[in-house]
Amino acid sequence: MAFEGLADRLQGTIKKITGKGKVTEADVKEMTREVRLALLEADVNFKVVKDLIKRIKERAVGQEVMDSLTPGQQVIKVVKEELTELMGGEQSKIEVNNKPPTVIMMVGLQGAGKTTTTGKLANHLRKQHNRKPLLVAADVYRPAAIDQLQTLGKQLDLPVFSKGTEANPVDIANEAIKQAKEDHQDYVIIDTAGRLHVDENLMGELQQIKSDVNPSEILLVVDSMTGQDAVNVAESFDEQLDISGVVLTKLDGDTRGGAALSIRAVTGKPIKFAGMGEKLDQLEAFHPDRMASRILGMGDVFSLIEKAEAEVDEEKAKEMQNKMKSMSFTFEDFLEQMDQVKNMGPIDELMNMMPGSGKMKGMKNMQVDDKQLSHVEAIIQSMTKKERVEPSVINASRKKRIAQGSGTSVAQVNRLLKQFEEMKKMMKQMTNQKKGKKGGMNFPFM
Known part of the structure; x- marks a missing residue:
């Protein structure tokens, strides 16, 4: 987290x-x-x-x-x-040009994750806002950057505009915008060159692109793992380019978090997005209030709901809710739920969004990471239909058979059965809480 x-x-x-x-x-x-x-x-x-x-x-x-x-x-x-x-008070959204396309310049030092973030942002705009973005390979000094952006374009099935390493970055940007107008693209996202440190040549080129294409947004990509250095980099770029916002990468890592808490106060520029993982759908709009809630252990229910709404079938969710209330939730349902939950992102990330999850009784023992999910699936798939619906029938010999069939151990089968029971108890606690009965969990500010 x-x-x-x-x-x-x-x-x-x-x-x-x-x-x-x-x-x-x-x-x-x-x-x-x-x-x-x-x-x-x-x-x-x-x-x-x-x-x-x-x-x-x-x-x-x-x-x-x-x-x-x-x-x-x-x-x-x-x-x-x-x-x-x-951290900025309210969420800061992207400025949209009245007449498409909206031009976004991505800037930052080499190694901050700028090219990957360019792809992630394009994917976010398409998935969350139903927009048509064009990716632009304007880093002509690092051939790998052009290849990387083209690979990302293929993975995401998005167009990439490139003129190779011989063309001038300003010309590339101008021609890309012309192309975007012809193809009715909503956004042009320009991946510009980076350096290992801030220098005059880099800034001169970026200023030239800025004055030529007049972008709606200049987003600075900074590595949040670099702590106070990230703030210094943001100050330098802001002085030279007057950036419009910041994208923090690697916010899911073992980061001390100082960058996220300092950048807005020091530069006056908002954090617009945060990279929460390596996958191409792990870029989130930055909500200061939600991040403050996460830091203070109050969870982030809104983000969790948004993820669920994007990935979960509403009718099935209602059906599942009724089963949870009536305590008729089975391993069969659990398997179906796992498929939907896997689409929402890493399990530990989702757990961290639940208010008070670290303090819930039984939750500490229920640490299921993404690698373990495949073992869990294999165990459930090795059960008979009767065993999935009535786990109480699973005796010692059945456990041995399930373990052999799933390539796991009897201890792992026992652990899953115990966790499943704990989860059902926890669901009962949560429904009791909603009914106002004593013994339910008390979440602050809920």
């Missing part, structure tokens, strides 16, 4: 204060000290941290908290709102 270390530290800190019926200035002081240390450790810009902590302190010891019926939760609400504001 993005910001894993930071999230763990912050969640541990806020847990101490959440349930408090009375919050003193000393409590707030201790919490803000911990938050400050966690943010600095995550490589967030020192001045940004100082300003953020000052605002949290002022609000957390103010009337809105002290007069509240739930002061502990009110403090966390303040932290969430301030984190959200720090």
